[in-house]
Structures are given as structure tokens and as C-alpha cells.
Amino acid sequence: MSDYERIADAISFIASRVNSQPGLDEIAAHVHLSPFHFQRLFSRWAGVTPKRFLQVLTLERAKLLLSESLPLLEVSDALGLSSGSRLYDHFVHLEAVTPGEYKLGGAGLTIEYAAHDTPFGSAFIATTPRGICSFEFHEHAEIDGHLRALKLKWPHADFRENQEGTRAVIQAMFSAEKKLDRPVSLHVSGTNFQISVWKALLQIPPARLVSYSQVASAIGHPGAARAVGQAVGANPVVFLIPCHRVIQQSGKLGGYHWGETRKHAIHAWESARDEAAPGG
Missing domain, CATH: 1.10.10.10 (Winged helix-like DNA-binding domain superfamily/Winged helix DNA-binding domain)
Structure with missing residues (x-):
């Protein structure tokens, strides 16, 4: 399994449980990794922690944007x-x-x-x-x-x-x-x-x-x-x-030909780069 496939599995899990705000241990267990290794893998790929990514997925943030x-x-x-x-x-x-x-x-x-x-x-x-x-x-x-x-x-x-x-x-x-x-x-x-x-x-x-x-x-x-x-x-x-x-106008993600999980992933990845940029 590639890093993206493992991350995509985690993103799908997080996105389906945004309202319950799953913790690091719960997400790591879902992808069969220790919390330490999962956080390191996720942060290396996305540029943000799983906790920060969870914040990116909130409906309130989408409406604000x-x-x-x-x-x-x-x-x-x-x-x-x-x-x-x-x-x-x-x-x-x-x-x-x-x-x-x-x-x-x-x-x-x-x-x-x-x-x-x-x-x-x-x-x-x-x-x-x-x-x-x-x-x-x-x-x-x-x-x-x-x-x-x-x-x-x-x-x-x-x-x-x-x-x-x-x-x-x-x-x-x-x-x-x-x-x-x-x-x-x-x-x-x-x-x-x-x-x-x-x-x-x-x-x-x-x-x-x-x-x-x-x-x-x-x-x-x-x-x-x-x-x-x-x-x-x-x-x-x-x-x-x-x-x-x-x-969508409601703030919901809406469809994406390449899958909603990939759309979530791209949003988080772009947000991480934007925040890391000078003046971001």
C-alpha cells in the first residue's frame, strides 16, 4: 500500500466522523499504525497534523471561505x-x-x-x-x-x-x-x-x-x-x-470525479502549503 493509499484511508475515516472529532489513537488504529508512526506519516505527506486536517474539514470553515x-x-x-x-x-x-x-x-x-x-x-x-x-x-x-x-x-x-x-x-x-x-x-x-x-x-x-x-x-x-x-x-x-x-453553497464538498477523499486531500494539502508560505 502506497503512502497516499494509507493517507486516503485515514482521510476517508476522518471525513466520515468529523462530528465526533476522532482522536489520533482512533485514526491510527483504523490504518493499523501506532499513533507515533501515523502522525509522522500524515504530517510528512500533508504538511499538517491530523488534528489540523480535521479542522480543515469542518463545515464552518468551508462556509467562511x-x-x-x-x-x-x-x-x-x-x-x-x-x-x-x-x-x-x-x-x-x-x-x-x-x-x-x-x-x-x-x-x-x-x-x-x-x-x-x-x-x-x-x-x-x-x-x-x-x-x-x-x-x-x-x-x-x-x-x-x-x-x-x-x-x-x-x-x-x-x-x-x-x-x-x-x-x-x-x-x-x-x-x-x-x-x-x-x-x-x-x-x-x-x-x-x-x-x-x-x-x-x-x-x-x-x-x-x-x-x-x-x-x-x-x-x-x-x-x-x-x-x-x-x-x-x-x-x-x-x-x-x-x-x-x-x-456547494451549503459548504458541503459536493461531487468530484476523482473521489471526495481525493478532494479532501487536495484541500488539506493546499491549506498546509498556504499556511507555510511567507505571510500565510
Whole structure:
């Protein structure tokens, strides 16, 4: 069992018992570790203690973050949803596939792909010369399913596996030390509405949360929360386009294609990094 799998088991246990506030001994026993070893493992992975993580999961904290994030999205129009946006310790620039490129189905395009380990389990990444076109978590080592889906979207592209070429991007996404010296580019395909939602998500700072209705209002479609939810679910580059930062208006986590446990884990991990940052 990997560290993430053990931590995910603990996170699921904690999340299901938030109201009863389980102690360190109880959580450690659930994952068959001594309290000492469990706390050390958890803190090494998440950057926070299990007790602090439990506080991150509370509904009250989520509601507070929702109220604090409202002004952030209200200024999205002033910032320009089409512009590059500050995210983590680097910049992300989102470029949409043109109708002409979509019609060609990837003809003349080389797409490089690989599977890598991340703090949240194994993930599949694919890139074009213009940026990342796919990033998805998966539960098993096989990448065939992700590759088949990508080939359906780009039937005429040339696909090549490239572990080394994609490793630097993965390291920059998840490492606190390694930084990129240029913006991270995303090369994605979607409807105009989906693109506007994904660009709005790039405005949400790490360790902050917004609701589906707040995103709908930010893109000029108040009342389209359900459609926003569908666009969030169609996000082709998870984590970098932070769909995990969108939750229900009630403060509840809501759905996540990659599992609620992973969504909890990412929230705690981002909160730990945010608190450890200078001025955090």
C-alpha cells in the first residue's frame, strides 16, 4: 500500500466522523499504525497534523471561505478572464483549441503522454507543443483508458509516450521547491461556455473555495449553477484548472470525479502549503 493509499484511508475515516472529532489513537488504529508512526506519516505527506486536517474539514470553515471568496470572483471581469492568472507559485495560461484545429482532429499534431506518481496517486498527463491538453488522476497503473479517450478526441494526432519530457511539469505542479521559469500553458478543447468556466476557476487562489453559483455569476450567467457544475465536471486538466476549489453553497464538498477523499486531500494539502508560505 502506497503512502497516499494509507493517507486516503485515514482521510476517508476522518471525513466520515468529523462530528465526533476522532482522536489520533482512533485514526491510527483504523490504518493499523501506532499513533507515533501515523502522525509522522500524515504530517510528512500533508504538511499538517491530523488534528489540523480535521479542522480543515469542518463545515464552518468551508462556509467562511465561501463568504471570503465572493469578492475575489466579483473582480474577475476587471482582471480579464482571458488573461493569464496567478496560480500556486507559477502562472497558468489557458489557450482554447480553434474550430479549425478541432475539425482537423489533431492532424499534424504530436501529443506526448505518460503516467506519473503524484501526492494524490497516479496520474496521466498529455501535452501538445502548445501546452498540457490532459491531466487526470487514475486508480490503477494502466493508462490505456485515458489514451483511448484522448485518441477519440484527436483521432489524427501522432501519440508518443515520453516519461522524461513530462516529468518536469509534474514536479513543478506538486513540488514546493522546483519552479518553472516560464508560464504553464494549457491547450484545451471545449465549448465557449466551458472555456469561460475553466478560465474563471483559474482566478480562485489556492486554499480558497467558491460555490457553483458564484462561478456562474462571475462569468455573467447567474442562475446557471447546474451548467457550471457540468463544465467543472468536464475539466480536462484537473488540479491546474482547480475544479476541486468549487463546492456547494451549503459548504458541503459536493461531487468530484476523482473521489471526495481525493478532494479532501487536495484541500488539506493546499491549506498546509498556504499556511507555510511567507505571510500565510
